[in-house]
Amino acid sequence: MRKYVVLMLLTVIFTSCSQQPNPSFKQEDISILPKPSSLKLNEGSFKVEPNTAIILQDESQKKGANYLAGLFNKAAGYNLELQNTIAEGAIVFETIEGLKEGAYQLNVNPTSINIKASEESGFFNAVQSIRQLLPTAIESKEKVAADWFVPSVTIEDEPRFEWRGMHMDFSRHFFNINEVKDFLDNMALYKLNTYHMHLTDDQGWRVEIKKYPLLTEKGAWRTPNNQDTICMDRAVENKLYTIDESNFKTIDGERKYGGFFTQEQIKDIVAYADDRCITVIPEIDMPGHFKSAIDNYPFLSCNGESGWDTVFTYPTCLGKETTYEFMKNILDEVVELFPAEYVHIGGDEVNIASWKVCPHCQKAIKDNNLKDEHELQSHFNRDIEQFLKSKGKKFMGWDEIVTGGLTKSANIMWWRNWAPNAPKIAAENGNKVVVTTTAAYYFDYLNEGTTLKGVYNYEPIPADFTAEEEANVLGIQANLWSERIPNYKRLQYQAFPRMLAVAENAWASKENKNFEVFNSNVEKQYDRLDALGVYYYVPAVEGLDKEIAFVEETSVSLSLAYELEGTEIYYTIDGAVPTKASLKYEAPFVVNDTIEIKARAYRGELYNDLKSTKVIHKNYIESVDVTAQEKGLKQWVVKGKFKKEKDIKTPTTPNFTKVEGIALGDLKDEKNFAVVYQGYFNAEKDGVYEFETRSDGGDLLFLGEDVIVDNSGWHGPKKSYGKVALKQGLHPITIKYRPSDKPRVIEVKYALQGEELTPINSLVTRF
Structure with a gap:
């Protein structure tokens, strides 16, 4: 270590006589999301050259260093050398003791970049801040000409929450491995570190289980359902709802939708995420939402049948040992694929009606001295929890698993905003909680309803939590349920820019948050998202949310939900879908006829959801001649x-x-x-x-x-x-x-x- 410090001092001496000062930057040039705990902008900048060296001390620094080198290799054509000996004008990684997991210190000056952290995710997060300080050209997948200046800054930074998550639902509509990797890259940019893969549900089984091949041979494929039909109907006028054709194939002469990941692909995803300091959490939904399995292994249900009841599907039978054996055999393979400490078993929206009339389930309730069907599910959960514990894993489920009782070591995701007692009970009991409520973090909800500002201003810790209960909140996560997200472009449209609000909510302290500052930083991120090819949300056109009525004539005024530079509104008055060749909205216009107006906004080639309304004629209704003196x-x-x-x-x-x-x-x-x-x-x-x-x-x-x-x-x-x-x-x-x-x-x-x-x-x- 002493030799290393001496070499550091030599670096300063060797590089202190820079002939020409590098440019300085202004505060308005800087946009790092999530917002660092502290950031000081200094004079000058560091220029990354083809011969810039990256100096490493130990293995914990390699993921960050490799990622940084990879960016420059693609965008600049530089082969930055990773070495453990000092060099002039270097990027230096230094391990220090005492920083929180994920925390880092970053000092950039005209002669060097110094990164300090206590473990690998801290170094990786520092690299993402450097990435955001660099020109957006650093995101290019091909070599481009640019000056690679990094503004001189002093940053000390650490995350608020341990769990900073995003979720994708593969069951309703499927996304391929390249799309998953792209999403992981975008998560890494904003220091999100947990990726929740919802791999099984009624509509499709998406992970290969070698012991039960029918799960993917048949369970991964379905005839188009009502969720597909809704998307197809919307796609007539809105291509963002087009179902990805690559997910269709002909089976036994019938066109079916689906897809799944082989175990090798899962390993590839997990490794790719790990290189970005992202943990992949698998979800295998049980005992409900299991139709795609019961369809092909009908002995799993209470009556040997599979299908839908009034709202939800028939669950597996919890009175048969074969059910427990089946679940454990599946999880046996799953835990080998996912190194994460948590395994999510769902447990939500279980239809218990069949258990009430099932002799096997009723016998299990009696034999185990259980009060009711809810306790039967908890009995099942405890058995699965013990199995996972024997594999070195922790059990997690949606907040419904609180009903019927929790062990001390179970963990929940609180999604039901209308059920505030669930996280309270869990946190009081010492269980860990991830906040992922519909109130802010369901990103399948339209941006117009769950707005960027609403997401950002949402405080995830319930107001009635004690300090001890707050300590049991692992963090937050946003979910992308895919019933109406039939392709990756639509998924990005739903995720961005709201994902940036989740990133800052998960990272920044309550005291270090300000929506106006955040929103200004988001606006500076759009060029980077463009460079990354992200299809983000373009603010909605307002003014057509309701019918417009007139007697003789009326003025129609259109606007954007919020201003976004480079965004323009186009509209039609003949019912046609507007394009950039349609009428461009410049000012309010007068209408004196019955017509249909359709409008959407464009930012470059990106467009948003179509807005439309009918303009209708009304005749005046005469008032009545009455004596009405009383108010109210x-x-x-x-x-x-x-x-x-x-x-x-x-x-x-x-x-x-x-x-x-x-x-x-x-x-x-x-x-x-x-x-x-x-x-x-x-x-x-x-x-x-x-x-x-x-x-x-x-x-x-x-x-x-x-x-x-x-x-x-x-x-x-x-x-x-x-x-x-x-x-x-x-x-x-x-x-x-x-x-x-x-x-x-x-x-x-x-x-x-x-x-x-x-x-x-x-x-x-x-x-």
Whole structure:
């Protein structure tokens, strides 16, 4: 070590007389994501030359060094030499004690680059920061001419969470090995370190199991299903939903969809990820979501049959030893393929109905002194957990496994945002938790709903967690369920740029986060994503989310969900799909005819999901001549069960309640009832008015005898709207609300078309 320090000092002496200073950079030139714990920008820069050496001390530095050398080999044609002797103008890796796993220190000056860490992932993460400091040309797969300056910086950095994850679902739609490797490269760039492969589900089995060859010979292939049909229907106008043709093949004269990874391919993926300090977590879903296996090994189910029940498929039988043997034989092969300490067994959305009538399952419940079917699943989980433990692995499942009881060593992924007790129970029990909730981290949800800002501002640690419980949170993960992600381009569109928000949430401390700063850094990353060939989300076109109504004419205004340099809106008024040859949106335009408008935004060759609406003509409805002095509305609570909203009769009795507005209030605890609101809506001036209702269960909004908003049916909290042209004055309004079994909400809002919706209240109603 003393010799090494002396050599370091010699490096400074040899290289201190640089003839021409390298350029300096400004703060606005720098974008490192996730944001480092601390970063100081200094004068000058370091230039990587063809003869720049990379100095190594030990094996822990090789992954980072090899990755850096590989970047320059492809993009610059440099063969940077890895050596253990000092050299002038070098990139020096130095192992020090005491840094957190993944942490690093980086010092770049005009004469050297010095990287310090305590283990291999720290060195690798430092290299990714260097990568982001370099010109985007470093991402080129072919040799390009560039000056490879690295800005002079001093960085000290460490991650907040141990688990910084992304997930891909291969069962619903399949992605090939080259796409997996590309995704891993993108994860590495943003210091994400855990890759969750959802390899089995009802729709397809995606990993070779040699003991049970039918799992992939037959279970990996299906006739096109409703998920495929939805994508194919959308692909007519939106090529981002095109199903990858390479995943179809003809089997016994029938065209089938599918694919799987051989065990050799899995080993290749695991090794490729390991070179990037990424751990691959396998998920083999059990005992539910197992149809692709039961189809070909029907003895696994309770009655020897495979198929769908009301919502979910029939699970495996947990009263037969053959089930346990089958699962363990599969896991025997899986644990040999994946060195990761965790194995995910799913355990979610299990349909327990068949267990209730299965004599084998009922006998198992009785023989093992179990309370119910939930405890039967926990009994199964504990058995599998012990098996995995015997193989040196840790057991993980979705948060449903909390029901029925957990051992001290089980681990969960909390996905059900509406089930906050699950992670609380687990963390209190000492179980490790990965936060992957639908509220922020389900990236199959559209960007317009789960926005970049929403993802970034989401705090993964529940507010009621104690310090001890917080210590049991391993980290966070975003999921890409592929029911409506039929190709890799679409997967990237769903993942980026939201994946960058996950990366920073997982890395930066709560105190070191700021969305405006983050968003500015994201904007600087787009050129790098372009160089990488990433098909990221282009901000949505707004202004066509609802029908547009007019009496004589109306102005149509379009905008982007947020500004993104180089993004332009194109539209059509004849129902055709817009291209860059269509009308370019420059300013609001006037419409005075019934037409269909379609629009999308382009950034270069990237485009987003199509937005469309119809422009419809409306005739004015005259106001009524009534005397209505009282402000507010009449409210009747009608007792009884109603199949449909239209079955609710408007009472004529005088025993109503005067209300200032429309809200559920104290009725949340009522059972078997409906609510009717009635009065007059006061249109302040002639115009097109929009009405919006939000309710669970269902509702109808009438103006006079006409239904303006139809939000009927049987549903959870849901919005519907309608538009109508009203003359100034009073108009009779009725709202009929049929709540769900657990009443939650009834709201009604209004606005002049194009203005912000506000609640209907006593300011605009009379009776």
